[in-house]
Amino acid sequence: MIFRLPKIEKVLFEGRTSRHRQNLSAEGRYRHLRRSLLVTMLLITLIPLAGTSLLSFFQYRQLIRQEAINNLQWHGESTQRSLEVFLDKLKNALVVTANSYPVGDLVQQKNLDRIFTELKNDHRGLVDLSLINPEGIQVAYAGPYNLLGKNYRGSAWYNQALARKVFVSDVFTGYRNVPHFVIAVTKKEPGQNGYWVVRASIDTRTLEDFLASAWAEQIDELFLINQENILQTSSWHWGRTGETFPITFSPIRKGFNLISEQSNNGKVLRAAGAVVGTTWTLVVEQRDNAEQKSWHSFRDQLVIIFVITVLAAGVLIINISNALAAKIRAADEDRELFLKDQEHTNKLASIGRLAAGVAHEINNPLAIINEKAGLLKDILKLTRDFPHHDKFITQLTALESAVERARAITHRLLGFARRMDVSLKSVQLNEIIREVLGFLEKEALYRNIKLELHLLRDLPPIKSDPGQLQQVLLNIINNAIDAIDKDGNIRITTQQLTAGRVQVDIRDDGPGMPHHILQNIFEPFFSTKLGEGHGTGLGLSITYGLVKKLGGEIYVESDEGLGTTFSLVFPIDQQQERG
Amino acid sequence: MAEIKVLIVDDETEFAATLAERLELRRMRTRVAGGADEALAIMGEGWRPDVVLLDLKMPGLDGLQTLTLLKQQDSALEVILVSGHGSTSTGMEGMQKGLFDYLLKPVDIGVVVEKIEQAYLKKTGSAQRGKD
Numbered sequence: 001m002i003f004r005l006p007k008i009e010k011v012l013f014e015g016r017t018s019r020h021r022q023n024l025s026a027e028g029r030y031r032h033l034r035r036s037l038l039v040t041m042l043l044i045t046l047i048p049l050a051g052t053s054l055l056s057f058f059q060y061r062q063l064i065r066q067e068a069i070n071n072l073q074w075h076g077e078s079t080q081r082s083l084e085v086f087l088d089k090l091k092n093a094l095v096v097t098a099n100s101y102p103v104g105d106l107v108q109q110k111n112l113d114r115i116f117t118e119l120k121n122d123h124r125g126l127v128d129l130s131l132i133n134p135e136g137i138q139v140a141y142a143g144p145y146n147l148l149g150k151n152y153r154g155s156a157w158y159n160q161a162l163a164r165k166v167f168v169s170d171v172f173t174g175y176r177n178v179p180h181f182v183i184a185v186t187k188k189e190p191g192q193n194g195y196w197v198v199r200a201s202i203d204t205r206t207l208e209d210f211l212a213s214a215w216a217e218q219i220d221e222l223f224l225i226n227q228e229n230i231l232q233t234s235s236w237h238w239g240r241t242g243e244t245f246p247i248t249f250s251p252i253r254k255g256f257n258l259i260s261e262q263s264n265n266g267k268v269l270r271a272a273g274a275v276v277g278t279t280w281t282l283v284v285e286q287r288d289n290a291e292q293k294s295w296h297s298f299r300d301q302l303v304i305i306f307v308i309t310v311l312a313a314g315v316l317i318i319n320i321s322n323a324l325a326a327k328i329r330a331a332d333e334d335r336e337l338f339l340k341d342q343e344h345t346n347k348l349a350s351i352g353r354l355a356a357g358v359a360h361e362i363n364n365p366l367a368i369i370n371e372k373a374g375l376l377k378d379i380l381k382l383t384r385d386f387p388h389h390d391k392f393i394t395q396l397t398a399l400e401s402a403v404e405r406a407r408a409i410t411h412r413l414l415g416f417a418r419r420m421d422v423s424l425k426s427v428q429l430n431e432i433i434r435e436v437l438g439f440l441e442k443e444a445l446y447r448n449i450k451l452e453l454h455l456l457r458d459l460p461p462i463k464s465d466p467g468q469l470q471q472v473l474l475n476i477i478n479n480a481i482d483a484i485d486k487d488g489n490i491r492i493t494t495q496q497l498t499a500g501r502v503q504v505d506i507r508d509d510g511p512g513m514p515h516h517i518l519q520n521i522f523e524p525f526f527s528t529k530l531g532e533g534h535g536t537g538l539g540l541s542i543t544y545g546l547v548k549k550l551g552g553e554i555y556v557e558s559d560e561g562l563g564t565t566f567s568l569v570f571p572i573d574q575q576q577e578r579g
Numbered sequence: 580m581a582e583i584k585v586l587i588v589d590d591e592t593e594f595a596a597t598l599a600e601r602l603e604l605r606r607m608r609t610r611v612a613g614g615a616d617e618a619l620a621i622m623g624e625g626w627r628p629d630v631v632l633l634d635l636k637m638p639g640l641d642g643l644q645t646l647t648l649l650k651q652q653d654s655a656l657e658v659i660l661v662s663g664h665g666s667t668s669t670g671m672e673g674m675q676k677g678l679f680d681y682l683l684k685p686v687d688i689g690v691v692v693e694k695i696e697q698a699y700l701k702k703t704g705s706a707q708r709g710k711d
Contacts, residue, residue, distance in 0.1 A: 356664065360636070363663030363684040364591050370685035371597035378604045407685050414664075414683070 034325035041317045046310060053306045057299065064295040065269075068286060069258055071218040072271045076256040076284040079214040079222055080273045086210060087277060090123055090183050090200065091166055097129075098187040098198040106131045106198070107140045116142035125206025127180060132158070134194025143201075145176045152197075157182055161197055168278045171204050171232045171241055179204040179241045181232070204241055208233045220268075220287045224280045227251075232280055245283070252281065259283075341548075355413040362410050366403055373399040427464045429502060429570070430455040433492055436473045440481065447486045454493040462502055462572050468546050475543040476506050476566045483510030483564060500572045507565040513558040521556060583699045584608045586628035588618045588645060589661070590637045594684075598632070601688055607695070615640035615648060622652050630679075630698045632691070635662035646676050657698035661686060 097115055105111045116129040128143020136153030152158040157169035161184035169182045180203050186195040211222045211233055224232035225245045234240045249259040249272065256273035269286040377396045380386060437451060444451055480490045493505045513521070522544040547554045552570040585607050589595040592613055599609040610626060612618035614637050622628070631649060635642035646658050660673050663684040673681060679698045682690065 360664040364594065367663065367684035367686065368591065368594045368597065371594055371601065371688075374688050375597050375601050375604075378601055382604070403685055411683060 030325055030329050033328065034321050037321040037324055038317060041321060042314065045313045045317060049306070049309060049313070053302060057302060060298055061295060064298075068218075068269055069271070072269055072284050072286050073256045073258070075214070075216055075219050076222070076271050076273055076282060079211065079284070080256060080275060080282050082214060083210065083282065084276050087168060087183070087275070090126070090202070091168070091185070091277065093119055093123060094183055094185045094198055094200050095166060098185045098196075103131070103187065103189045103196055109140065109142070112140050112142040119200070125202045125209075127201045127203050129198075129200050132197040132199060134192070134196060138199075147175055150175055157184060158197065160184075161186060161199075162195055166277075170226045170230070170279055171207075174201075181207075204233060218286070220285045222282060222284050224275070224282055226281075227279050237285065256282075256284075359410040359413040362406065366406050366410065370400065370403045370407075373403065424463045425466060426461045427466050427469060428459075428461050429464075429469070429504065430459055430494055432466060432469050433473060433494070433504070436470055436477060437492075440474070440477055443481060444490070447481065447484070449481055449484050449487070450489045452489060452491040454491065456494045456496060459494050459496060459502060460572055462570050464550050464570060468550060472543050472546050472550070472568065473504070473506075475540065476568075479540065480506055480508035480510065480564070480566075484508050485510070497569065501569050502572060504568045504570075505565055506568075507563060509563040512560040512563055514560055518556060518558055522554075582606060582608050583630060583695060584610075584626070584628045585695060586610050586612060586618060586621060586626075586631045588612045588614065588631060588637075588642075589634035590614055591634065598688075598691070602692070602695070605688075605692055614638065615645040618645065619648060619652065622649070627653065628656065629702055630695045631656060631658045632661050632695075633658050635660055635664055643673060643676060646673060646678060650677050655702055657702045659691075659694050659698060661691075 097119065101111070101115065106115075112129060112131065116126075119129060120126045128141065128145060128147075130138050130142065130147065131140040132152055133139045136151050136155075136158060138147055138150045138152065141148045155174075157167065157172070160169070161167040165186045167184050169184070171179050171181045173179055180201045182199050182201045184197050184199045186197055188195055207224065211224070214222060221236055223235040223238070223245075226232055229245045229248065231238060231241050231243050231245055235245070238245050247260060247270065252259075252272055252274050254274075256271055258269065259272045260268075260270045262268040262270070267287070270283065272281050272283045274281050373396050377393065377400070380389060380392050380396070383389075386392070433453070433455065437453075441451070477490065477492075484490070488509050490509075491505075491507045493507075495503050495505075497503050522540050544554055547568060550570060552568055555567040555569075556564065557567070558564040585599075585602055587595045587599050587602075587609060589611075590613050592611070595611040595613075599611050602609050610621050610628065612621055616639070618631070633642045633645060633649075637645070640648070642660055642662065646660075649656055649658060654677075657679040658677070659679050660681045661684060662681075679701065680694050682694065
């Protein structure tokens with residue numbers, strides 16, 4: 001099994017469970033961040049887009065609607081005016097007839113037929129012409145029906161005509177049983193009481209033909225209704241003459257106005273205007289016209305553009321959010337790594353101060369023990385005949401040896417605490433390695449450990465502190481020798497890396513280390529060396545501190561049963577690197 | 580070599596007294612002082628040491644301050660700092676103030692004797708040169 005320890009792994013103290021939990025909560029935090037970014041960016045992008053689209057939507061719809069209403073009103077008004085002119089002509093012709101001829105002439109069938117023929121030539125749609133005496137009896141009649149002698153005293157139109165002098169009736173069927181309307185004019189005969197009535201009737205088809213001629217593409221249909229909402233002309237949509245128009249609206253006194261907009265089964269614009277001189281109202285309707293088709297086309301295009309833009313923006317924003325969240329996460333992880341590194345450095349510094357204090361406190365009593373034992377030894381040397389002389393000397397020597405061991409420990413503790421300035425020089429790493437091996441060759445020989453060197457011939461010199469570099473290499477190679485104990489190989493390799501760095505690998509074929517040891521190997525006071533006189537547990541911790549101080553990195557890989565490799569990476573020029 | 584006079588200044592009296600006794604056995608003359616005041620008093624009595632073994636951390640004046648005062652009394656005096664607390668910066672500061680050497684407790688008697696002799700030779704050498 002190979003454990004590659006990147007920077008962070010070396011300083012992890014948490015257990016697996018807590019670390020796993022931390023990862024989970026961090027995962028949730030970054031998911032939330034990504035979601036927040038996504039929602040924010042979507043809102044920032046889509047709100048103006050939706051706003052602009054809605055504004056265009058409503059403005060264009062309003063424009064279309066206004067144009068349709070204008071068209072409707074324009075057509076309605078022009079038809080209304082034409083109808084009024086048509087009826088005025090008829091009314092005037094009848095008034096002139098009533099005023100021009102005395103009753104005596106009008107009752108003459110021959111005269112009435114002649115007058116009727118003349119009027120009919122000038123006014124299309126005229127069906128008949130008749131004269132009604134003050135008793136309501138039709139006394140003269142020119143036309144296709146047999147209506148002579150009919151009594152109209154009970155008819156609504158007759159009474160309205162007497163009251164108004166000139167009257168245009170609603171459409172009705174009457175004695176002839178055919179839909180028509182009448183124009184009636186009263187006539188006063190000198191020396192007689194009561195009013196005579198000159199009456200002309202017009203077929204409803206005339207009105208329908210008239211309205212049909214006013215039809216245009218921009219409108220759907222035109223029809224007339226009376227004050228009781230009864231159709232005066234037939235309608236494609238609402239039925240025949242005489243049926244009820246179901247839409248009610250306030251009476252219109254002037255002009256041509258919009259009366260309703262229906263949205264069921266498509267939009268229906270409806271405008272109406274009163275026909276002056278009658279009880280009629282002209283209604284104009286428009287369903288799904290050209291403007292509405294243009295509107296539907298615009299709306300469909302707008303929706304398609306909006307959907308495509310939203311999809312494109314969505315994809316883009318998702319990618320940007322993911323990239324941003326990833327970058328923030330990477331930055332956070334770098335910061336965390338830096339803080340952990342700092343924490344480790346601070347820990348080393350604290351332990352250093354503690355170590356210095358402890359070393360100082362121990363050194364003083366140790367010095368007293370040393371001096372006392374030394375004095376006793378001195379005295380014994382002067383008194384050779386002292387009983388058990390040799391035994392005392394042996395015991396005191398053991399005491400001094402113990403003091404020496406304790407001294408070695410306290411001095412190493414002080415060395416750990418010492419904060420020496422780094423003195424940078426141009427250093428040949430290969431030479432430093434050879435110098436260090438000079439110290440250890442005898443030890444290696446004694447233990448039958450073979451030292452193999454694979455040093456890059458053209459390795460560039462690095463800027464470093466030779467003393468501290470020696471210390472680092474000495475510690476690691478010493479550890480390798482201790483790990484092998486007897487009969488083995490240590491291979492030392494140097495190589496140049498890209499980006500101005502060099503690397504030294506120190507590989508031993510010792511027993512290797514399990515994961516739990518590897519995780520703690522750079523911790524202060526962590527030691528794997530068992531037994532008396534072995535290891536303060538500060539060697540690799542000091543080494544780690546020194547390597548960091550020299551601007552380098554240290555990595556360790558270990559295969560249990562196969563060996564361990566320490567890798568040191570140093571910058572060629574650490575000042576430039578830091579700068 | 581003539582008898583070397585050594586003044587041991589250390590608040591650890593057990594250490595100072597024992598070391599003094601051992602140096603006496605090596606034919607040196609010694610006096611022990613528990614701090615700067617006692618050391619100055621001894622010198623004030625007219626007892627002039629050749630070499631002073633001086634502790635760094637003491638109550639009252641510390642080793643470096645005491646070194647300054649001793650050097651004011653006798654500039655030819657050679658002083659060796661013997662301390663349980665090792666610090667390169669302290670050593671460097673001491674050297675600037677005329678310290679002969681710097682030893683870390685516990686010390687090997689052989690090393691102490693060797694350093695005292697070196698200091699003495701330096702002192703007497705410089706004294707000799709002063710006479711020449």
